[in-house]
Amino acid sequence: MSTRSPKEPVTVPAELQTRLERAGLRRTLATRAVLGLFLGNPQSALSHAQVLASLTARGLDLNRVTLYRLLDRLAACGVLQRHADDGARTWRFSLADTAQEGLVPRFECDACHRQFRLTEASEPTRAVADDLFRTLALLGHQGQRVDLSVHGTCASCVQPGADGPAREPSA
Numbered sequence: 001m002s003t004r005s006p007k008e009p010v011t012v013p014a015e016l017q018t019r020l021e022r023a024g025l026r027r028t029l030a031t032r033a034v035l036g037l038f039l040g041n042p043q044s045a046l047s048h049a050q051v052l053a054s055l056t057a058r059g060l061d062l063n064r065v066t067l068y069r070l071l072d073r074l075a076a077c078g079v080l081q082r083h084a085d086d087g088a089r090t091w092r093f094s095l096a097d098t099a100q101e102g103l104v105p106r107f108e109c110d111a112c113h114r115q116f117r118l119t120e121a122s123e124p125t126r127a128v129a130d131d132l133f134r135t136l137a138l139l140g141h142q143g144q145r146v147d148l149s150v151h152g153t154c155a156s157c158v159q160p161g162a163d164g165p166a167r168e169p170s171a
Helices: 016-020 027-040 048-057 064-078 125-138
Strands: 080-085 089-095 106-109 116-117 148-152
Touching: 027 048, 027 064, 027 089, 048 064, 048 089, 064 080, 064 089
Parallel strands: 106 148
Antiparallel strands: 080 089, 106 116
16 A cells, blocks of 8 residues: 555546536545545455554544545445445445446455456446346436456465465455
8 A cells, every 4th residue: 555645645537536526525635535545556445444544544533434424425426336345244445447337347355355347348248237227227217337246366365275365354
C-alpha cells in the first residue's frame, strides 16, 4: 500500500469524479483519503475495519460510523463495489470497474482478498448479461450491472503441492 499522506492530493480519474459529482459527494479530506487508499492499490478488497486501520495508520482520525456511511455512499454512486465476505461475515469494498460496461467477471482470492478482473470474458458470458438486462427491462426494472465473482486461491497464495493458501489474509 502507498505511504501517501491523507493530506496529499489524489488524482481521481474523470469517470470517478463524474460519479462523485452526480451523487453530490463533496471531496472532503475523508473522501480523498478513502479514494487514495483504493486508487493506490486497485486490486484490494478491504473491510471497513481494514480501511479504518489504514487511514488511522496514515494519521487520519475518522469516526467509524462516518466511514461506514462514506463507504456505502461511494458504493451507491458506483465508485466502489461492495462484496459480501461470507467467511468473515462482513462487507469488503473494492474500486469499481468504470472502463467496462456490462458483465466483467472477477476472481477473488479467499486468502488475501485481492480481486482480479477477467476482462477477456467470452462472448457467451457477455451474452448472458445482455439477456439478464433484457429480462429485467421486460419486467420494468432498470439493471445497472451484473456481478459475477469466482472465488478461490490466487497464484500468489497457493503453496506448491498444498491445497490451501500459503499465507494469512492481508490488508
